[in-house]
Amino acid sequence: MNAPAALILAGSRGGIDPVAADEGVSHKALIAVGGQPMLARVAEALRGAGIARIAVSADDPGVVALAGELGLAVLPPAAGPSRSVTVALGELGTPLIVTTADHALLEPRWVIDFLADVPPGADVAVLLAERAVVEAAMPGTRRTWLRFADGAWSGCNLFYLATPQAARAIDLWRTVEADRKRPWRIVRRFGVGTLLRYIAGRLTLAEGVARLGRTADVAAAAVPARAGLAAVDVDKAGDLADVRAIIASRG
Structure with missing residues (x-):
């Protein structure tokens, strides 16, 4: 496999x-955190992961200019x-690998672990954190949770497009962006049966992501x-x- 970009x-x-x-800056990526612009911190973490x-x-x-x-x-x-x-x-x-400039806490180990944990055969993978894990690290945090049978989950702004087939998922991603705060609307795209499983609390995260991938004809995985x-x-703020x-x- 080629080295990831x-x-x-x-x-x-x-x-x-x-x-x-x-x-007092023109863009969030330029905000200083720990003496560095956030963009610099993210780039440093990715390089530390060997990218x-x-x-x-x-x-x-x-x-x-900063990117240069x-x-x-x-x-x-x-x-x-x-x-x-x-x-x-x-x-x-x-x-x-795709991430965001405001991922200021990003560490090389998270990227390395993410890549190691992507299951073989996945075309696209997304990193998500279970609520108990997040709250143990940051008590009192408030965020939008994606609620499934195996827990409540939060996105981590880390995505992996493993194969050229991952491009098929981009159009689907565009629709998910619009409904990311309303997961039931995302699940509704899979049909009445799947929506009812979600409402009844019987749809797991892995099942949901896999079904989402199948609608785009890709193998998708939640890590x-x-x-x-x-x-x-x-x-x-x-x-x-x-x-x-x-x-x-x-x-």
Whole structure:
């Protein structure tokens, strides 16, 4: 297998992000955490995991300039994360790891473990953390949970596109983006029987992700995160305060 490349999503959704505005920077990726811009921290973690080819999807001038200083390739963002990944697949190919510029706590070990835990034969995999694991690492955290028969789960902003067939999942990803806060609407796409299993609390996470993959004709897998902090990113000011406190506690 070829060595994986990595894509860091750092596009803009229109207007200035409120967290970035509070910090006096043009983009969230430029916010300093532990003495480094978040983008630099993410790139450092990926390199620490042995990934040499790293690109950032960005158009903010400050982010583009920083990417150049960090030795990262810059790809133009498209309208939304899923379309930006399509652009990256065309440039970087597979296997491809995808993460976000606000994943400020990202550690090399999380990436290494994720890749090691992807089941053989998977075309695409997503890292998710079970609620008990997240809350053990960060008591009192509040987030949107995906509730399945085997627990409540949170996304970790780490995806693995293992084979060229993973491109088939991008269109499906686009629809999932729109409903990511309403998992029952995602499950409804699989038919009445699956929706009823979900409502009754009988659909496991693995079953849900596998069925989602089959609708796109790909082998999809959910990988449980070993570290609860893998589910923490910076979406709002409270997240930023938490992340800074965690990094400060590490010295």
